[in-house]
Amino acid sequence: MDLQQTITGFDLWHLQLPVVSARDHGIGRVSGSCEIVVLRLTAEGGSQGFGEASPWSVFTGSPEASFAALDRYIRPLVVGRRVADRAAILQDAAKCVAHCTEAKAALESALLDLTGQISDLPVWALLGGKCRDTIPLSCSIANPIFDDDIALMERLRQDKVGLIKLKTGFKDHAFDVMRLERIARDFPEFRVRVDYNQGLEIEDAVGQVMDVAQFEPDFIEQPVRYHHFDMMARLRGMIDVPLLADESVFGPEDMVRAAREGICDGVSVKIMKSGGLSRGQSVARIAAANGLMAYGGDMFEAGLAHLAGTHMIAATPEISLGCEFYQASYFLKEDILETPFEVRDGQVIVPDAPGLGLRPDLDKLTHYAVRTTETV
Numbered sequence: 001m002d003l004q005q006t007i008t009g010f011d012l013w014h015l016q017l018p019v020v021s022a023r024d025h026g027i028g029r030v031s032g033s034c035e036i037v038v039l040r041l042t043a044e045g046g047s048q049g050f051g052e053a054s055p056w057s058v059f060t061g062s063p064e065a066s067f068a069a070l071d072r073y074i075r076p077l078v079v080g081r082r083v084a085d086r087a088a089i090l091q092d093a094a095k096c097v098a099h100c101t102e103a104k105a106a107l108e109s110a111l112l113d114l115t116g117q118i119s120d121l122p123v124w125a126l127l128g129g130k131c132r133d134t135i136p137l138s139c140s141i142a143n144p145i146f147d148d149d150i151a152l153m154e155r156l157r158q159d160k161v162g163l164i165k166l167k168t169g170f171k172d173h174a175f176d177v178m179r180l181e182r183i184a185r186d187f188p189e190f191r192v193r194v195d196y197n198q199g200l201e202i203e204d205a206v207g208q209v210m211d212v213a214q215f216e217p218d219f220i221e222q223p224v225r226y227h228h229f230d231m232m233a234r235l236r237g238m239i240d241v242p243l244l245a246d247e248s249v250f251g252p253e254d255m256v257r258a259a260r261e262g263i264c265d266g267v268s269v270k271i272m273k274s275g276g277l278s279r280g281q282s283v284a285r286i287a288a289a290n291g292l293m294a295y296g297g298d299m300f301e302a303g304l305a306h307l308a309g310t311h312m313i314a315a316t317p318e319i320s321l322g323c324e325f326y327q328a329s330y331f332l333k334e335d336i337l338e339t340p341f342e343v344r345d346g347q348v349i350v351p352d353a354p355g356l357g358l359r360p361d362l363d364k365l366t367h368y369a370v371r372t373t374e375t376v
């Protein structure tokens with residue numbers, strides 16, 4: 001094990017990955033494809049580590065910004081540094097470019113993967129050890145064509161997935177209520193969560209959220225715009241169902257404010273928002289210290305980012321509400337990993353192999369790349 005070796009390679013791929021259907025959210029639509037950036041670090045001994053940035057332009061940022069943050073601003077801070085100096089590299093990266101949390105998540109993922117490959121340890125061991133071997137999977141119901149989502153729910157039922165998250169607030173209230181009624185009637189075995197993705201106007205929020213609370217979902221997530229902290233706190237006081245913050249809380253600093261202002265009963269933790277796995281752990285721990293719950297959310301990710309999130313949740317007992325790493329299995333036409341991201345009987349399986357446990361298929365990176373820095 002030689003963590004003193006230096007990092008010599010820093011390669012990027014900007015990928016466009018075709019998806020099987022459109023997905024509507026309160027803040028926007030994804031259709032055709034989603035775009036990610038893959039980072040590969042190589043150490044002088046030949047070991048490699050991978051990370052994924054999974055931005056969404058209406059939520060966290062753009063793939064162009066992720067690529068530029070990594071290529072122009074972060075690369076010079078990484079190449080020539082020792083693998084052992086992960087904390088120092090991450091601290092420098094946090095300061096060198098504002099925002100771009102997805103790029104910073106990709107960097108930490110790649111550094112952890114590389115460290116794990118060299119030290120023969122899984123990433124969860126580098127993050128404090130494991131508290132679970134499996135994580136309950138939630139799949140989002142977000143197709144503008146509800147009949148197609150009914151077919152998806154029949155498939156989820158066969159696959160023994162027990163959690164679904166209904167995306168609301170992108171069409172109208174009647175559509176949301178109709179779908180909740182149909183799910184309660186035809187799919188009573190699912191535990192249902194509801195996510196507005198900021199989709200409600202302030203004047204509509206009280207009435208619509210109180211209506212939806214009548215269906216007693218596990219939680220209702222982010223009904224209003226991220227900056228409406230006062231309205232989140234007010235809604236929380238009006239319903240018995242837990243209110244989750246997502247877009248209102250990116251990193252630990254936001255979590256401190258959210259807890260202080262009482263805007264939520266829990267938080268969706270995403271490495272793409274927090275800017276890395278260890279900062280995601282901090283968000284969950286601040287939430288727990290304030291008596292709040294944590295859920296393992298994600299962006300429109302491929303399997304590489306799912307793996308990073310899986311290792312974080314495996315090492316973070318405070319994230320107790322499951323995860324939503326469904327895109328590799330149910331949304332992308334083809335994932336980028338060499339072997340499939342493992343989901344069995346509705347549970348994500350935590351890998352025990354060194355590093356992230358699985359690697360991207362380089363032929364797929366080449367195939368889906370719209371831009372790369374790799375020199376062949």
Ligand SMILES: [Mg+2]
Pocket residue numbers: 195197221222246247268297
């Ligand atoms: Mg959300």
